[in-house]
Amino acid sequence: MYQVFLDEHVLYIPGDDEAVLIDPVLELALGKSGTFSARVPKINPLYEKLKALDSTVRVERDGVALFYGRILSVERDFYGTKSITCEGELAYLLDSVQEPSEFHDISLRAFLETLIAKHNNQMAKDGAHNKRFTVGQVTVTDPNDSLYRYTNWETTLDAITDKLVKRLGGFLRVRHVGEVRYLDYLAESDNTNTQVIEFGENLLDYTDTLLAEDIATRVIPLGKRLETSSIAALEEYTTIKSVNGGKTYVESASAIQNFGIVTKTVSFENISVPANLKKKAEKYIKDSQFADVTLTLTAVDLHLVHADMEAMKIGDRIRVISPPHGMDRFFPLTELTIALDHPESSTVVLGTEVKAGLSERSISEKKELVERIERLPTQSDTLRLAKDNATALITAATTGHVVTRKNEILIMDTADKNTAKKVWRWNVNGLGYSKTGYNGYYGTAITMNGAIVADYITTGTLNADLIRAGTLKDRAGNISWNMSTGALSAKRLSVDSPNFKLTTYGHLTAKGADIDGSIVASSGDTKVRLGYGKLSIYYQNKELGLVGGNGFAGSNTIAGLNFDLERTGDYMTWAAQPTGGGSYEMVWTYARSSFGNFSGGMLNAGCDIDMHYNRLRNVSWPDGAINGAFHFVKINAMSSDGTVASWSNGCRMRFKNGILIEATF
Numbered sequence: 289m290y291q292v293f294l295d296e297h298v299l300y301i302p303g304d305d306e307a308v309l310i311d312p313v314l315e316l317a318l319g320k321s322g323t324f325s326a327r328v329p330k331i332n333p334l335y336e337k338l339k340a341l342d343s344t345v346r347v348e349r350d351g352v353a354l355f356y357g358r359i360l361s362v363e364r365d366f367y368g369t370k371s372i373t374c375e376g377e378l379a380y381l382l383d384s385v386q387e388p389s390e391f392h393d394i395s396l397r398a399f400l401e402t403l404i405a406k407h408n409n410q411m412a413k414d415g416a417h418n419k420r421f422t423v424g425q426v427t428v429t430d431p432n433d434s435l436y437r438y439t440n441w442e443t444t445l446d447a448i449t450d451k452l453v454k455r456l457g458g459f460l461r462v463r464h465v466g467e468v469r470y471l472d473y474l475a476e477s478d479n480t481n482t483q484v485i486e487f488g489e490n491l492l493d494y495t496d497t498l499l500a501e502d503i504a505t506r507v508i509p510l511g512k513r514l515e516t517s518s519i520a521a522l523e524e525y526t527t528i529k530s531v532n533g534g535k536t537y538v539e540s541a542s543a544i545q546n547f548g549i550v551t552k553t554v555s556f557e558n559i560s561v562p563a564n565l566k567k568k569a570e571k572y573i574k575d576s577q578f579a580d581v582t583l584t585l586t587a588v589d590l591h592l593v594h595a596d597m598e599a600m601k602i603g604d605r606i607r608v609i610s611p612p613h614g615m616d617r618f619f620p621l622t623e624l625t626i627a628l629d630h631p632e633s634s635t636v637v638l639g640t641e642v643k644a645g646l647s648e649r650s651i652s653e654k655k656e657l658v659e660r661i662e663r664l665p666t667q668s669d670t671l672r673l674a675k676d677n678a679t680a681l682i683t684a685a686t687t688g689h690v691v692t693r694k695n696e697i698l699i700m701d702t703a704d705k706n707t708a709k710k711v712w713r714w715n716v717n718g719l720g721y722s723k724t725g726y727n728g729y730y731g732t733a734i735t736m737n738g739a740i741v742a743d744y745i746t747t748g749t750l751n752a753d754l755i756r757a758g759t760l761k762d763r764a765g766n767i768s769w770n771m772s773t774g775a776l777s778a779k780r781l782s783v784d785s786p787n788f789k790l791t792t793y794g795h796l797t798a799k800g801a802d803i804d805g806s807i808v809a810s811s812g813d814t815k816v817r818l819g820y821g822k823l824s825i826y827y828q829n830k831e832l833g834l835v836g837g838n839g840f841a842g843s844n845t846i847a848g849l850n851f852d853l854e855r856t857g858d859y860m861t862w863a864a865q866p867t868g869g870g871s872y873e874m875v876w877t878y879a880r881s882s883f884g885n886f887s888g889g890m891l892n893a894g895c896d897i898d899m900h901y902n903r904l905r906n907v908s909w910p911d912g913a914i915n916g917a918f919h920f921v922k923i924n925a926m927s928s929d930g931t932v933a934s935w936s937n938g939c940r941m942r943f944k945n946g947i948l949i950e951a952t953f
Contacts, residue, residue: 320376
């Protein structure tokens with residue numbers, strides 16, 4: 289039974305003579321504020337107490353609140369009946385503004401807590417106008433857990449939506465525990481409903497966005513690429529032929545009856561075991577291919593018929609079975625429309641698309657670049673935030689099923705281990721959590737051999753005899769130390785301190801320090817490695833050459849600076865950019881092999897060579913190689929002291945292809 293309360297007084301009870309509402313409709317949407325609308329006749333005792341933006345409204349089903357909000361508008365018609373429109377309390381976050389600020393190196397939860405704290409400081413603490421929130425569960429994650437964000441006079445809801453939800457996904461949920469109003473930020477629903485919507489059973493009517501041409505009734509899965517191929521010119525992949533009776537495909541017989549054979553090739557490039565590949569294909573044909581489908585349903589909520597059956601709630605994961613489509617998958621319940629006086633006509637929307645609601649009515653569309661105003665402290669209490677989040681997650685758990693089997697204890701989102709998606713499994717071998725089902729992958733575990741497996745571990749102090757790591761990185765991502773290759777990278781380097789120091793902002797400082805090993809810097813396809821007394825240059829992972837010091841062969845005293853071209857390098861060049869700008873021109877080039885207009889095994893000049901009257905010694909002129917004229921002076925007479933007495937200018941010898949064709953004296 290549905291009831292509506294106005295400021296804790298009864299506004300509507302089905303069948304009551306006075307607490308009457310006409311066409312009361314509740315519309316809820318995942319991550320949105322939701323709305324409630326109705327017409328209130330004069331006979332209702334609370335008729336005169338309806339006040340816009342002042343009166344609070346609560347809608348309950350069997351004593352459980354589905355909606356909290358405030359009256360947004362009150363309109364009176366010709367007959368005196370008032371029409372009210374209410375918006376959900378998520379819209380309270382539209383009533384506060386975030387001043388210009390910069391957030392740097394801050395965790396996701398800390399950022400959300402800061403925004404909510406600023407909202408709360410602008411709201412009343414007590415009474416009917418208390419619009420404060422407490423940050424509850426936060427299950428959305430950021431890869432680095434280190435955000436860089438600005439705020440600039442937008443509403444708090446706009447800030448949360450734009451800076452978090454649109455960029456990281458997930459959805460917002462308002463939840464009440466006693467007098468506390470929690471704001472949760474969830475990556476996915478935390479409840480799987482026990483009801484099943486099955487075509488031909490409790491489904492009355494539906495529309496969907498699924499087109500026949502989008503459906504694959506037969507799937508050929510291709511796994512990991514094989515090292516060898518039966519056709520030399522083609523790549524070959526793992527198939528299911530060996531575990532599927534010689535067939536390379538799986539199919540849905542019921543879907544074929546409706547749509548015929550529609551074959552699709554699907555790649556699972558990391559799977560090399562045929563049996564696992566077959567399971568993936570079977571899941572795809574009845575589940576994964578429907579991931580983008582949005583269903584609008586008129587379905588019987590079996591809770592109306594069986595009070596002990598779980599009622600459908602916004603955000604629940606609902607199992608939908610459709611034999612005509614070969615479909616059997618869970619969809620999130622993203623929209624729910626309930627006519628309180630005719631609940632049997634309720635409609636639900638399952639899928640990923642959610643329409644905008646009233647809570648978005650004043651969100652700014654302005655996306656201009658915000659200016660830096662003030663820098664907030666970047667230090668966050670990582671351990672405290674982790675404890676707060678763990679406490680919020682565990683204490684807020686109000687759903688789930690505990691199943692005791694012969695040899696283990698299960699805590700799941702459904703009572704059936706075959707349909708459960710989230711599973712805690714505890715047996716003699718350990719305790720583990722899977723988000724892919726009972727037979728899925730247990731990525732969080734404590735096993736009997738003393739091993740702890742987890743994606744994230746937050747602790748105050750870590751004592752260990754041995755730490756094995758792939759990469760060590762600071763929270764902001766400025767410093768990265770690859771423990772496998774030994775590469776240490778930092779965003780900024782400086783040498784201005786007597787002590788060696790590497791800070792969390794990426795500064796490396798040293799004075800009088802020796803580097804035993806190498807430092808690598810890269811940009812695009814080019815990489816430079818400095819270490820072991822030489823500077824090595826790479827391009828597209830190919831070593832081209834090096835600059836370093838060396839001694840002359842057979843001598844310990846003659847040392848020099850070497851510019852070496854490795855055998856993997858094709859050429860060495862001196863190049864210059866023209867004074868007018870543009871591409872660099874190769875003016876002096878050694879080519880290992882001929883390419884373009886460059887001769888292999890030679891120095892190729894790209895400009896004139898001025899000897900400045902210096903001698904060119906030991907020159908060998910190959911046959912046919914001399915072209916042009918040689919200009920010289922002819923001595924006509926010499927003085928007794930050996931000086932030139934007279935001479936003739938304009939003398940020359942002109943050659944063509946090594947042949948003297950003209951001589952002028």
